[in-house]
Amino acid sequence: MAKVSATDLGSEPIGKLLVKQAIPASVGILVMSLNVLIDSIFVGKWVGSIAIAAINVVLPVSFFIAALGMAIGIGGSSIISRALGAENPEKALTTFGNQITLTILITVGMVIPGLIFVDDIIPSFGGKGAIFDPAKIYYTVVLYGVPFLALCMMGNNVIRAEGKPRYSMIAMIIPTIGNLFLDYLLIHVFDMGMNGAAWATTLSYLMCFAYILWFFLSRNSELKINITHLIPKREIVSEIGSLGFVTLARQAVVSIIYLIMNNILFNLGGEALVSVYAIVGRMLMFVLFPVLGITQGFLPIAGFNYGAKKYARVRESINKSIITACFVGLLVFLIIFFIPDAFTKLFLKSNGTLSPEELKTNATILAKAPDALRMVFAATPIIAIQLIGAAYFQAIGKAIPALLLTLSRQGFFFIPLILILPGIYGETGVWISFPIADFLATIVTAYFLNREIRRTTKLENAV
Template sequence: MAKVSSDQLGQEPIGKLLIKQAVPASIGILVMSLNILVDSIFVGNWIGPIAIAAINVVLPVSFFIAALGMAIGIGGSSIISRALGANNKEKALKTFGNQITLTLLVTITMVALGLYFVDGLIPAFGGKGSIFDPAKIYYTIILYGVPFLALCMMGNTVIRAEGKPKFAMIAMIIPSVGNLLMDYIFIYVFDWGMHGAAWATTAGYLMCFGYILYFFLSKNSELRISLPHFGLDVPILREIGSLGFVTLARQAVTSITYLLMNNILFNLGGEAMVAVYAIIGRMLMFALFPVFGVTQGFLPIAGFNYGALKYDRVKESIYTAIKYAALVATLVFIGLMIFPEAITSLFLSSREDLPVKELITNTFVLERAPTAMRWVFAATPIIALQLIGAAYFQAVGKAIPALLLTLTRQGFFFIPLILVLPYYLGEFGVWISFPIADVLATIVTGFYLWKEIKTKLQKPTDI
């Protein structure tokens, strides 16, 4: 039964298959995004806007370490999808075993380094002034659970590579629901403040790990690995590394972006300006969940059919994914342009007994965030092409173009823009950098994807 499931990636109609893959992925990402969103709302209402800013400071470090697991997962899953498509199950098993070993070695090392350099990292990422103490509390506790999160991110991509999106969806839902439940208990009931927010998130990671472990030990998975598969294999590690580096580089650039944004905005408007970006950052994660869902659903379809040399299906999956993703991106754009004030107010406490500084911060954020949000999401309808285009090269194992296109938006365009434009345009220069980078990155990606379709996806002998 499991074998039939993975074979369906090369047999079912692309439109139906993409929906089957993308809907569970979208639901899983939605729940995870809602978790981040509602978590921020809880923290903002029950602790205060400075606490939201503190969490925003910590996210780049914890996300980067967790992204190591995702990088290893996506890199290895590309190999697994193509191996299953080529009916090479032994390579798929060996790859999965190497993914587990590598994830443990790398993330535990990074956590140890992260804890050792805690007092230097937090200020570097914008945790200054009154943000530092709550950020340090959150950061220290979160790091204990990050290796489990990394294993979850790695395992989730492998589940998708097997063609089992519903199990992957459940794995994404569990930590989100667990975190929100623990938020209520630890923050609202026990009144643990930042300690409660951090332990609630860590508890969610542990719940997710438990489910992922159950999946691979049960009969649901076709990857029945044994002890020899855990031994590191240099050729496989090299392939995992080259493809996974794309994801890792993207997250590294994202972390650098947070570092720069938090520091630039702190200099422009202090803690309150960082809180504005924290809210917009949550919406960047939440609002685009259906687009990311289509991208996640597209990856195993493109990888499996590329491995099976079914290039017509690969091309059809590209066109269909771009069409679906563009449609939902446009709907998201319309909603964000109409309701930014209502969205912003969700994150702010209506209590009148807040300290004076918190009340002033609330007022500042409510005035600035809606306009900023409109500019940040101004180019949302066109980002589908950029995301699907970069994802295609990663799915089919072409590491260099995947890396370059993945870095195009943030690394080649956005970071230079935020280093230059705020100098001349102030706060507006920060927000206008987002749509400019989106447009430029989409143009570049569209060109390379069109060239790939016209020259490479014609017949097997072209590879």
């Protein structure tokens, strides 16, 4: 894999840069998605379908805390990319040091009450009935490792902002391989059940953290901070917060959606329907990896060139990213549309003797999941416009538009739809809320993105 330095972001052809940035990001996201996907498959086959629902209940809580690190990482990385583009290395170093301090303080502060109020948190996110006990086991163990996951997410975004996507990709591959190996060892060989799944996940976070720590301490990183860079500076923290709040708000909305969805689906169809949603969620994480990879690869390119006032390159990066990602989204939709049954069967326990309750749950999942997948992925061909459009405003440091556009899809449109349509159309109302929200958010984002492109064109002509 060819190396990319920070200065290459402002000089190499956009198409070539996008490939260099997007492929490692896509591979990294693919591997992380495979981690969640295969982890769920292992748990489903070796523990049972209720265990998949239990993990689905825990994910929004642990991911929200970890997303604090991602928010700090993306917010700070936008500053770092623009600082490097503007040849201001001291600001980049101070930003990175402040990111480390904020991530440690905030995530540890969130984990402690998360562990204290575990018995209240799990039921509120849909961990009811037979789901509660396995969810509590998984939640308690995984939360110990979440601060390390947050540091990994923060550091990974900084690595990408330096223009070194290959190392970022490796950082995402390591915990995946570790988790899958530990899953097999702890669940299948040592028969530790949900405890095994939880410890496999937590130990994989530690592996990732060790690698990222090595990267920044080695010669590979250009960001060599000292103790003074760790001291929070109000203006840096404020800028990190304003930009990172976009990512945090998005994850907060995702957590709220999990809460609403798990409770609505449990009321509509019990544990089996929650398991269907868990499968849909895993597929959303998995098959959209190339679209998300292109979006991640686009961020440092747009941010650097905007900071360097190379507006023609910024515009070119937007156009090429959207066209490529929309084409990939179309392919994803076609695959899901024609073979949803094959994906559904991957998650279901087939070895050993199944109890009557397990047989009934599996039959319900097989009957409902394929149609749910088709409906949820219906707007995939156009989703890249919304993702890249919202990411662009974040890359150039415009926090308010980035926040509003990021929230438009899941917050402003999806949550109202999910509260209204199931009351009219039942289960179908749940699943059609996804493409309707995607379509509406894409229209809104396209309008504001087009307006911003016209503004940068004027800036280009004025230079």
